[in-house]
Amino acid sequence: MTRVRKRLRASFDAVARLVGGLGTALLALAAFLWLGVVVLLCCVGVGVLLLPAALRALRAVANRERVRLDVLAPGPVPRRARDALRDVTVRRELAWLLLHVTVGSAAGFIGLAAPATALQNTTYPLWYHRLPPDDNTPSLIPWAVTNLTGALAVSLTGVLCVVVIVGLGPSLVRVQEWPGRHLLTPPAGTDLSLRVAELTATRAAALDAHAAELRRIERSLHDGTQNRLVAVTVLLGAARRAVDRDPAAAVDVLDRAQDAAEQALAELRAVVRGILPPVLADRGLAGALAGLAGSCGVPCEVVVDVPGRCAASVEATAYFVVAEALSNVAKHSGAASAVVEVGRERDRLLLRISDDGRGGADERGGSGLSGIRRRIEAYDGRLTLDSPPGGPTTIEVDLPCGS
Structure with missing residues (x-):
């Protein structure tokens, strides 16, 4: 069939x-x-x-x-x-x-x-x-x-x-x-010079994406985990001072310190998952995308036809692209359903994310699409967005994944 x-x-x-x-x-x-x-x-x-x-x-x-x-x-x-x-x-x-x-x-x-x-x-x-x-x-x-x-x-x-x-x-x-x-293809020399210019631009995009990712990790650690650990330190100091004069209060402070430490661990795990999701290594790309679809606020169908495994960096890029796209679908599209299709043609990994929402998606609208494009171009990939007013919206992604 x-x-x-x-x-x-x-x-x-x-x-x-x-x-x-x-x-x-x-x-x-x-x-x-x-x-x-x-x-x-x-x-x-x-x-x-x-x-x-x-x-x-x-x-x-x-x-x-x-x-x-x-x-x-x-x-x-x-x-x-x-x-x-x-x-x-x-x-x-x-x-x-x-x-x-x-x-x-x-x-x-x-x-x-x-x-x-x-x-x-x-x-x-x-x-x-x-x-x-x-x-x-x-x-x-x-x-x-x-x-x-x-x-x-x-x-x-x-x-x-x-x-x-x-x-x-x-x-x-x-x-x-x-x-x-x-x-209609340019002569070999022209093609090479244009290719060098294209690679120079994608290299700059890769560096920008890398810098943005470092800033995101830094913000996550500074605004979340670091504050939690500071709170743990303060609470442990308070508990230490209260041990002799008020043991019951010290126990309560230690409970609060433990809660803060557990929250800090949870935020650290979230940061680590944002760098390279462990679910990719555990369940592969198909299982990871199925997990994303299951947690999406819009009913989502996933069709994956990728024999074997791709490079870890390519699978991670595909995962983050789908995650960001489904997040946009849930937040902005007003869609009733979405479909994620992933396939492989020779040395290219092809993604297609579509929804039946209101359309009108714009990379300049702060929906994260520009970040998706930068991440894709950093891997010498291509993104095509088709989102007429009234919908539907379709995102097609082409990533090199080796032979």
């Missing part, structure tokens, strides 16, 4: 990506037509002035595809037409434009038409008799249908479309995205 669910989810994801690619293909078609007009205008000299603007429009369309494929974007297009045409990135974008307008459009059209045809043809026997006889020619059938046998044959073509979506959907996605992944 889990396998079928994964296959269906992959098929829906493939259709969504194909339709998204069709959208950028239509934008690419508009850019292609505009470039064609500019090239024709070059014959009379006007197009040379318009060429840089047309190439900037091409860059904007290509960047939309880069965002969709999660590819690093290059810098601006050179302003002079001659420099722009000599730019390697511009030439690669022109090649991508031709391929995406043709191959990308075809794959996207299949991704859009196949589900619609599958829905129409599989249900055709239920409503074909309501159509006029002279207009009863369904999709993929070149002849008119006049009886139930023909309608059932039409439904088989709908089943065939479903098979195409399930079986060939991921392959069509790869075909559609191949030009973008090979032609």
Whole structure:
């Protein structure tokens, strides 16, 4: 059952990506037509002035595809037409434009038409008799249908479309995205320099997160545990002075000192759990997240599909991300339920926390989301937040976890 669910989810994801690619293909078609007009205008000299603007429009369309494929974007297009045409990135974008307008459009059209045809043809026997006889020619059938046998044959073509979506959907996605992944990626040197800049930024974020964590531990020890221990010291001194003159009062003071010592121990345990929760070592990531879900103020379902164990630092990061996210759900979302899904794809740990609350989550609103992002980026991970007003809210996290 889990396998079928994964296959269906992959098929829906493939259709969504194909339709998204069709959208950028239509934008690419508009850019292609505009470039064609500019090239024709070059014959009379006007197009040379318009060429840089047309190439900037091409860059904007290509960047939309880069965002969709999660590819690093290059810098601006050179302003002079001659420099722009000599730019390697511009030439690669022109090649991508031709391929995406043709191959990308075809794959996207299949991704859009196949589900619609599958829905129409599989249900055709239920409503074909309501159509006029002279207009009863369904999709993929070149002849008119006049009886139930023909309608059932039409439904088989709908089943065939479903098979195409399930079986060939991921392959069509790869075909559609191949030009973008090979032609829109920056050259090796550019990629390396951008990667160095990205790692420098994440290193700074890691240092900031580390400093913030040290400040949190310091505040917890100073404001809580240290005050408790000072109180224990004061109470023990008072008990020592009262032993001879009022033994009953000394016993009462010692009881209060014991209570303060127990509270200090509890706060120390809380600080230690905040550094690296022992439940991760005892029960693993699945058990630890189940414990978080059980203590959440909102009914929460946890689905964990992670074979084996990840590095302790990665599991700790995942644990704290889920803990903070569920805390936000309970405090701010007004949700009736939440779902935590954790999976692993090769060397990446994927988390998805969703709720059916009011939405509108904002990292600038003091909800802890900025802290979650800093902790994730410190491990070279990525966070995506989708929280439109009215909900639902979905947080997707991608963490490297080794091979």
